Amino acid sequence: MDNVIQAEGLRKNYGDRLAVRSVDLSVPGGSVLGVLGPNGAGKTTLVRMLATLLDVDGGHAEVAGYDVTRHPRKVRERIGLTGQYAAVDSRLTARENLRLIGRLHHLDRFAAERRGEELLRRFDLLDAADRYVGTYSGGMRRRVDLAASLIGEPMVLFLDEPTTGLDPASRQVLWDSITEQVEAGTSVLLTTQYLEEADRLADRVVVIDEGSVAAEGKPAELKSRVGGERLRVVVRERSELPGAISALAPIAPEEPDVDTATGEVSIELRNGVESLAQAAEALRGAGVEPDEFGLYRPSLDDVFLSLIGDRTVTEQSALGKART
Amino acid sequence: MIELMNDSRALLGRHIRHLVRMPEKLISMTVMPVAYVAVFGVLFGSAISLPGAEYHDYLMAGIFAQTMLMNVSGTGLGVADDLNNGLVDRFRSLPITSTPVMIARTTSNVLLTVLSSIAMSVVGFAIGWRTEAGPLSVLGGFGLLLLLGIGMAWLGAWLGLVLRSPEVINPVTFMVIMPLTFLSNAFIPLNGLPSWLRTICQWNPLSVVVAACRKLFGNDIATSQAGALVVRNPEPRALLLTVALSAIMAPLAVRAYRKAAAG
Numbered sequence A: 001m002d003n004v005i006q007a008e009g010l011r012k013n014y015g016d017r018l019a020v021r022s023v024d025l026s027v028p029g030g031s032v033l034g035v036l037g038p039n040g041a042g043k044t045t046l047v048r049m050l051a052t053l054l055d056v057d058g059g060h061a062e063v064a065g066y067d068v069t070r071h072p073r074k075v076r077e078r079i080g081l082t083g084q085y086a087a088v089d090s091r092l093t094a095r096e097n098l099r100l101i102g103r104l105h106h107l108d109r110f111a112a113e114r115r116g117e118e119l120l121r122r123f124d125l126l127d128a129a130d131r132y133v134g135t136y137s138g139g140m141r142r143r144v145d146l147a148a149s150l151i152g153e154p155m156v157l158f159l160d161e162p163t164t165g166l167d168p169a170s171r172q173v174l175w176d177s178i179t180e181q182v183e184a185g186t187s188v189l190l191t192t193q194y195l196e197e198a199d200r201l202a203d204r205v206v207v208i209d210e211g212s213v214a215a216e217g218k219p220a221e222l223k224s225r226v227g228g229e230r231l232r233v234v235v236r237e238r239s240e241l242p243g244a245i246s247a248l249a250p251i252a253p254e255e256p257d258v259d260t261a262t263g264e265v266s267i268e269l270r271n272g273v274e275s276l277a278q279a280a281e282a283l284r285g286a287g288v289e290p291d292e293f294g295l296y297r298p299s300l301d302d303v304f305l306s307l308i309g310d311r312t313v314t315e316q317s318a319l320g321k322a323r324t
Numbered sequence B: 001m002i003e004l005m006n007d008s009r010a011l012l013g014r015h016i017r018h019l020v021r022m023p024e025k026l027i028s029m030t031v032m033p034v035a036y037v038a039v040f041g042v043l044f045g046s047a048i049s050l051p052g053a054e055y056h057d058y059l060m061a062g063i064f065a066q067t068m069l070m071n072v073s074g075t076g077l078g079v080a081d082d083l084n085n086g087l088v089d090r091f092r093s094l095p096i097t098s099t100p101v102m103i104a105r106t107t108s109n110v111l112l113t114v115l116s117s118i119a120m121s122v123v124g125f126a127i128g129w130r131t132e133a134g135p136l137s138v139l140g141g142f143g144l145l146l147l148l149g150i151g152m153a154w155l156g157a158w159l160g161l162v163l164r165s166p167e168v169i170n171p172v173t174f175m176v177i178m179p180l181t182f183l184s185n186a187f188i189p190l191n192g193l194p195s196w197l198r199t200i201c202q203w204n205p206l207s208v209v210v211a212a213c214r215k216l217f218g219n220d221i222a223t224s225q226a227g228a229l230v231v232r233n234p235e236p237r238a239l240l241l242t243v244a245l246s247a248i249m250a251p252l253a254v255r256a257y258r259k260a261a262a263g
């Protein structure tokens, strides 16, 4: 299928500050692109340009087959946007919000009403539908916002950090709705700081940092870039560590990673189960009875951290360990 | 065109809901002007004497005009509120133009001042104000005030979009409204002023509009003999001024909105 988003050399500067330097990206129809980046990377700026909210300073972009600068109207008829901050009227009820957006999508009164009800039901908002959105929790407000962006049955959906600040349960609810929408054929561009989110939802991931693309690929490809599966062994006694290291070293293609503080040794596994069996055999031969013995797959966290590097390690340390 | 009207109406519905739900605003916009009529009409009325006329008859056109000027700050603040609210992004991602967003905002503010004016008319009537012209002429006077309100709302919208923050909008709109109101014939007859001050007041465009209103209301007995520049045939000039204000400010405001939102 053709690309529903195609951007080349997209650039935006605020004064002399380059927020987006030169971004190329493409999203094939029916797929989900995750845009991953730390605070200030330029994710919101990128989304706003693609959604025709912000003038483009350089390069060009086509969304849903139309140039964002030349035919913003055509683009707007085909997109839905859930911005980083919920864009709903807090002094209207959810029902009124959705009806208003429906009318502005030029649905007639009944169609707007019907579409609104449908979405209220789908996002489990019927009970609260007649309360002012201002009284809603963050998660509910996000749901109204997402519902509002779906009223026009968009071909392309932009989601800017859709689950930031939500608890795990609300996040799950939102993820499910997004997945459902994708199954119905909508293409999605989603920005996030949660690597797990990109892993869960995205077919492809673009990592951006300081306004440029730092890496791109399928989540699995990106993960394999920081190395394949690893075996992780934690010894019971510190004194067993040298034995474990010498047992595992012959199997490992490179020097084993050792953490003396935790008594942890990890090696890359080149031959899957075969190497795993060898490792178990070698450890038994050396008389080491490990506390933990298991496979470890690098997560997108590792990709992210190895790309973004030490600069943000301290900020991001809560997300996982750095392996540089 | 039909689409523009439908979009504006849908968006106006939103503002009207806000008004109904925040009665404070509605109340303050009605109580204040009503208090003005009562206080000015009675207090000033006993201090200012007009040969052969009642002060409250003189006052009403001026105080209506002052109320219409409130559209500057009301719309300015409203627009800034819209801009700083994520809702602008939502609107900009919809297949609508900027124009209905601005039309709805200005219209809702003008409606509010129309409600104030109705309340003021009632109070004015109670303290003795009477129009002394044919119904069409009186209607024309109110029409002129409406045009003034619309023009001022567009001016306010533009100011709000250029200035953006309420902390700046408040003092600036005050500096626009105050001299316009008080260096005019809105509250005081100009005859008694020193000639340099009178000249300034006569050249104030608001004086033209107020004079025209007074004439259309038939409340110009006291001033018609003054023969001043401003009272000679003010109606066409007032019409021209108010229409020109909208014609200039509306496109500017729509453009400013588009620019402000597209950062």
Ligand SMILES: Nc1ncnc2c1ncn2[C@@H]1O[C@H](COP(=O)(O)OP(=O)(O)OP(=O)(O)O)[C@@H](O)[C@H]1O
Pocket (backbone or CB within 6 Å): A014, A017, A018, A019, A037, A038, A039, A040, A041, A042, A043, A044, A045, A046, A084, A193, B263
């Ligand atoms: N209106 C603006 N004026 C000036 N600079 C801006 C503006 N908006 C964004 N920037 C700057 O552009 C850069 C990119 O900002 P952007 O909001 O796109 O980042 P982000 O990836 O969305 O960050 P976050 O994860 O915090 O939302 C930042 O350095 C930011 O300070």
Ligand SMILES: [Mg+2]
Pocket (backbone or CB within 6 Å): A043, A044, A045, A084, A160, A161
């Ligand atoms: Mg952002």
